[in-house]
Amino acid sequence: MADPKNKSLSEATRTAASGVNTDPNHGSVMPPLYISTNFSFEEYAKPREYDYTRSGNPTRDLLGQTIASLENGHDAVVTSSGMSALYLMFHLLKPGDVLLAPHDCYGGTFRLLTAMHKKGNFEVRFINQTDKNVLKDAFECIPKMILIETPSNPLLRITDIEYVTSLAKQHDTIVAADNTFLSPILQKPIDMGVDLVMHSTTKYINGHSDVIGGAVVSRTKNLHAEMSWWANATGVGGSPFDSYLTTRGLRTISLRVERQQENAVKIVEFLKNHSAIKNVNYPGLTDHPGHDIVQKQQAGPGAMFSFELNGNEDNIRTFLKALSLYSLCVSLGGVESLICHPATMTHAAYTQEARDNAGISHQLIRISAGIESADDLINDLKQALDIAVK
Numbered sequence: 147m148a149d150p151k152n153k154s155l156s157e158a159t160r161t162a163a164s165g166v167n168t169d170p171n172h173g174s175v176m177p178p179l180y181i182s183t184n185f186s187f188e189e190y191a192k193p194r195e196y197d198y199t200r201s202g203n204p205t206r207d208l209l210g211q212t213i214a215s216l217e218n219g220h221d222a223v224v225t226s227s228g229m230s231a232l233y234l235m236f237h238l239l240k241p242g243d244v245l246l247a248p249h250d251c252y253g254g255t256f257r258l259l260t261a262m263h264k265k266g267n268f269e270v271r272f273i274n275q276t277d278k279n280v281l282k283d284a285f286e287c288i289p290k291m292i293l294i295e296t297p298s299n300p301l302l303r304i305t306d307i308e309y310v311t312s313l314a315k316q317h318d319t320i321v322a323a324d325n326t327f328l329s330p331i332l333q334k335p336i337d338m339g340v341d342l343v344m345h346s347t348t349k350y351i352n353g354h355s356d357v358i359g360g361a362v363v364s365r366t367k368n369l370h371a372e373m374s375w376w377a378n379a380t381g382v383g384g385s386p387f388d389s390y391l392t393t394r395g396l397r398t399i400s401l402r403v404e405r406q407q408e409n410a411v412k413i414v415e416f417l418k419n420h421s422a423i424k425n426v427n428y429p430g431l432t433d434h435p436g437h438d439i440v441q442k443q444q445a446g447p448g449a450m451f452s453f454e455l456n457g458n459e460d461n462i463r464t465f466l467k468a469l470s471l472y473s474l475c476v477s478l479g480g481v482e483s484l485i486c487h488p489a490t491m492t493h494a495a496y497t498q499e500a501r502d503n504a505g506i507s508h509q510l511i512r513i514s515a516g517i518e519s520a521d522d523l524i525n526d527l528k529q530a531l532d533i534a535v536k
């Protein structure tokens with residue numbers, strides 16, 4: 147019986163065996179799916195552990211505990227999406243509070259923060275967090291919270307997590323990290339002093355592109371209690387069925403991420419040496435500006451990268467159309483390889499000015515490497531580049 151909280155076990159074991167053989171009624175080896183909305187009182191004034199699924203559910207809790215275990219956090223709240231996980235964390239802010247966010251954050255985060263700022267929920271400042279001087283100056287306003295996202299999307303810029311947490315400590319600032327891009331297998335922000343880690347579990351945690359979900363992992367018991375309170379009050383919790391599927395996906399995360407990363411390294415090597423490619427953004431490259439920080443804070447370079455194609459809009463359209471193994475879509479982290487054009491897709495919610503500011507050009511293309519054969523993936527890119535750029 148593997149307790150997901152047992153840290154003496156490796157991550158591969160904790161995920162593969164999470165909740166296995168824990169059913170006292172029938173000895174079902176895989177943990178059952180509890181879809182019931184209600185759990186009865188044993189008798190008058192004698193509640194059981196659970197009463198109502200919005201407030202708590204065993205299937206959802208197993209997923210939360212497994213994610214929290216991988217992140218070395220106290221516990222996690224499982225939500226209906228990555229956006230609701232972010233929204234949940236923002237309940238810690240009130241009017242007048244300042245939130246520092248990356249100027250190149252996830253497009254949906256940018257949209258939500260801009261809207262909440264406009265409504266007066268709190269004040270948001272978008273800054274370049276990869277620049278230590280910018281960070282240091284920004285902390286002078288004593289922010290209530292800083293949201294970090296490293297590597298950033300889609301340029302894979304690196305923020306020094308320990309530098310942020312050291313500044314935050316001096317100002318009593320809550321540090322929240324969006325760890326979606328790497329997954330806990332490759333980066334553990336809580337070990338570096340971060341207070342809250344959120345995931346779009348839609349990506350690497352579930353890994354099969356068939357569930358939208360999210361999670362907020364808290365470093366402390368008190369923060370977790372606050373997040374749980376708000377999750378129950380607002381009803382943003384994930385559904386039991388989605389939690390069940392996500393736990394199932396999570397069982398193979400070590401294998402998936404390892405293979406996806408191997409594929410990314412090989413594809414990047416190919417693109418880097420191709421004449422049609424202007425530049426490649428990948429934290430694994432020794433000339434990447436954040437490479438030293440990557441060595442310090444990541445267990446690996448990850449499976450996401452982006453590059454600029456030498457060419458105009460027509461070349462880009464032809465290239466994307468000629469591919470057969472990469473679906474043109476906005477998501478990432480699944481077993482299948484995906485390709486995306488940030489300016490017209492993930493970052494379409496940005497204004498042109500915000501895109502220019504963040505350095506997202508029209509030639510930029512992002513890839514999420516899947517678990518297919520690296521040779522097949524490279525050959526597909528090769529033939530599409532041959533057609534698109536003559």
Ligand SMILES: *Cc1c(COP(=O)(O)O)cnc(C)c1O
Pocket residue numbers: 227228229230252254255295299324326327345346347348349358359360478
């Ligand atoms: C996808 C994503 C989100 C939003 O998650 P959803 O599950 O789509 O709501 C937030 N942050 C990052 C980095 C993401 O990739």
